[in-house]
Amino acid sequence: MLNKEQIAQRIARELRNGMYVNLGIGIPTLVANYVPEGMTIVLQSENGLLGMGPFPMDGDEDPDLINAGKQTITTIPGSVFFDSAMSFGMIRAGKVDLTVLGAMEVADNGDIANWKIPGKMVKGMGGAMDLVASAKNIIVAMQHCSRDGKSKLLSACTLPLTGLGCVKKVVSDLGVFDIDHRGFVLLERAPGVSVETIVASTEGRLHVPDQVPEMRF
């Protein structure tokens, strides 16, 4: 099984030089730590920044300079600030190449639910609905099953939806999956995880090719 860092590390292999990328809160944020040497990726933070740098040195933090997770950050050469309408304008217009975000549930038709659990505290969707509705490519980073062992890769989402038919790829602690007309297509399995385990852990339609390579790190 992959830990959170390994999920981020695996997603980082999807990055290509020159991409503009929006990373969501949680595991997606960790992807920034695994950008390959020599590759230029521009991170978009939807509160109004392109070119997000690392956390500041202790004492250099600036309350006017935060990311979408409200964490203090820094700029880098080439950084630019803009207002929230332009930020979501570039997202809506398809200028952001890749969006990585977390999910509570993903369905085999690409539907995603990640903003609300009815009856419990509702925190809101933030920018997630805008991002999933418009991003050209969406990768979801998630745990394959809930704590009580229920699959979160489903035939249909049970929670209120964030977006319809938008997820292209899922990287879970068990494997990597594309989503197409066949449902979840198993591309790679996590080290030490069998195809049988993945089949048993996936409630949605799952296509298993003849060869399913094991991930290497």
Added chain:
Amino acid sequence: MNKVVLNAHEAIFDIQDGMTLMLGGFGLCGIPENLIAALVHKGVKKLTCISNNAGVDDFGIGLMLQGRQVKKMVSSYVGENAEFERQLLSGELEVELIPQGTLATRCMAAGYGMPAVFTPAGVGTEVAQGKEVRVFNGITYLMEHAFDADFALVKAWKGDAQGNLIFRATARNFNPLMAMAGKTTIAEVEELLPVGQLDPDQIHTPGIYVHRIFQGVDYEKRIEQRTVKPRTE
């Protein structure tokens, strides 16, 4: 032309119970601290507040929630506030959650004089309930109406007596959009300069959108998530 008022208390003299306010800021970044404090002091109630977030328990809009001043919040994310949660679950507070880009764009539409905009955000979700749907080039969009707010309360870095505003870093966020969208817009600034001192090429919000302006005092600029690297030297 002089739009300068003495302070936040003078600036909000005609804000009344039941009005709709826009408040700039993302989290606690770029919030109009002085104006919120004045609203808390004045004690106006039954307010509808349009703001991306609802502050934290003891700062930002959280202070207005403590005083039971807010009837309804229109926000995209409200996760950092226990008093908010309590009032929401007890039914004291009405909340309309909308996508962040939709929130920004509904402000923008108001400032650009457009009655509505179309966005794909929320299509097929509960956000779409009751909204007009249109298809353009095979893609489905929701029609979202421009906001209609009595007052917009914004915070800028620098401003002048004609109401021209410059924002700083990610404290810009919703502020210039809301500044354009209020029927009456009040700006508090860290530094109020004489007319002519701001470079016309650097102004983010033209003063035509701003009705009152003052230099704020005692900015706390609280940080919500202080994330730093240790100094190595």
